[in-house]
Every structure is written in C-alpha cells, then in structure tokens.
Amino acid sequence: MSEISAEDRVWTIPNILSFLRLLGVPVFLWLVLGPKADGWAIALLIAAAFTDWLDGKIARAFNQTSRLGRIIDPAADKLYVFATILGLALREVIPWWLVAIILGRELFVASFAPILRKYGYRALQVHFLGKAAMANLMYAFPLLFLASHTGAWYAEFCRVVGWAFTVWGVGLYWWAGLLYVVQVRQLVGAAKAVQNTKE
Known part of the structure; x- marks a missing residue:
C-alpha cells in the first residue's frame, strides 16, 4: 500500500523541479523572440539542463520517483527541445x-x-x-x-x-x-x- 501511495505523490522535489522547467519554456521563447536577450535565454537553458540532471539524482537517491514524475520529466525535456529549435530556427541560427x-x-x-x-x-x-x-x-x-x-x-x-x-x-x-x-x-x-x- 505504501508503494502505491509513493507512486501517486505529486509534491516531491523532483516534480517541483520539473514543474519549474515547464514554466520556464514560455519565458525562454519570450527571451529569444521578444527582447532577444540571448544571455538570459542561455542561462535559462543551462538551468533547465542542470535541474533535469538534479531531479533524476534526487528521485533515485531519496526514493522520490512517482508516476507523475515519469510523465512530466520527459515532457519538460521535449518542450525545451521544441521551444529551442523553434527559437533558433526563427532567429535563423539553425x-x-x-x-x-x-x-x-x-x-x-x-x-x-x-x-x-x-x-x-x-x-x-x-x-x-x-x-x-x-x-x-x-x-x-x-x-x-x-x-x-x-x-x-x-x-x-x-x-x-x-x-x-x-x-x-x-x-x-x-x-x-x-x-x-x-x-x-x-x-x-x-x-x-x-x-x-x-x-
């Protein structure tokens, strides 16, 4: 029973980090396409990559894996990739x-x-x-x-x-x-x- 409840957890540190990465996606696009603040956009990408690594480490080290985490973690990764290639293409970088x-x-x-x-x-x-x-x-x-x-x-x-x-x-x-x-x-x-x- 405890394993089932652990799987259904929402507010774990890894999940919060993944939520923050998701919230960063529209901010990243705005930085790239609006003010073209490349320095801040790059910093946000680096932060996203670091938190992606960190949430996996925390989930495994402190047994905070969850069903939701297995969904939103790869979803956040994919959204960052899509947002980035869209921004780079519109800026004619790629x-x-x-x-x-x-x-x-x-x-x-x-x-x-x-x-x-x-x-x-x-x-x-x-x-x-x-x-x-x-x-x-x-x-x-x-x-x-x-x-x-x-x-x-x-x-x-x-x-x-x-x-x-x-x-x-x-x-x-x-x-x-x-x-x-x-x-x-x-x-x-x-x-x-x-x-x-x-x-």
Whole structure:
C-alpha cells in the first residue's frame, strides 16, 4: 500500500523541479523572440539542463520517483527541445531541415501510441539513449546560440562544438526511436501471447 501511495505523490522535489522547467519554456521563447536577450535565454537553458540532471539524482537517491514524475520529466525535456529549435530556427541560427529531422522523430515515435493503447499500454519507458540524446541537444543549443554572435572570439569554437553535440544528439535521438520499435514489438508480442492463452 505504501508503494502505491509513493507512486501517486505529486509534491516531491523532483516534480517541483520539473514543474519549474515547464514554466520556464514560455519565458525562454519570450527571451529569444521578444527582447532577444540571448544571455538570459542561455542561462535559462543551462538551468533547465542542470535541474533535469538534479531531479533524476534526487528521485533515485531519496526514493522520490512517482508516476507523475515519469510523465512530466520527459515532457519538460521535449518542450525545451521544441521551444529551442523553434527559437533558433526563427532567429535563423539553425536550418529548418534540422527542425524537420527532430520533429520527424517525434512523429515517428508518436505513431506507436494507437498500437500501445490497443493492447492496454499507456506509454513507452524512456530509454537511456533518449536521455543521452536530450543531454547532447541541451548542450548543443546554448553553444549554437553563442555561435550566432558573429565576430565574437568564441563564436567559431562554439559553432564547431555546438554542431558536434547536435549531430550526436540527433543521431542518438533517432537510434532511441528505432529501439522503441523493438520495445513495441516485444510488448505487443507479450500481449498477444496472453490473449492466446485466454482463448
């Protein structure tokens, strides 16, 4: 019974950190597209990446994992990625084809949802590679912002390192997406096996 109540907790420190990250998404977009306060936008991205790492550490160390946390933590990650690539593309820092590749992966994974629901599953478990991909992208985006400051002494270095993280991040993102195909096949196979034993 205590395990069930622990799973249903809402106001844990990791969940609060995830909520704060969610609240930061519209602020980030406003900073990028409104006053174009890149310094504050980059600081917010760094804070988001740090709290993403911190909430996972706290959840595991103090047994504060919860059902809600497993939903809002990856949701906050994805929203930051979408907000960032949108802001970077509108500011012409990154090309739109990169936006299409990242969003295409999300649509690819989302296409599994009806199949999962059909067999009684809610969502796929977040894979380690997916988290690694997000980490790479969260490193890449502040660097690409800095690289857009043409003429600055750090611009070229940030451009090279930022694109390196971007390539790794996108590659891992799609790799994790392909591994989800394997996971879906295993879940569907298990569900069909259970159905066949009942018939």
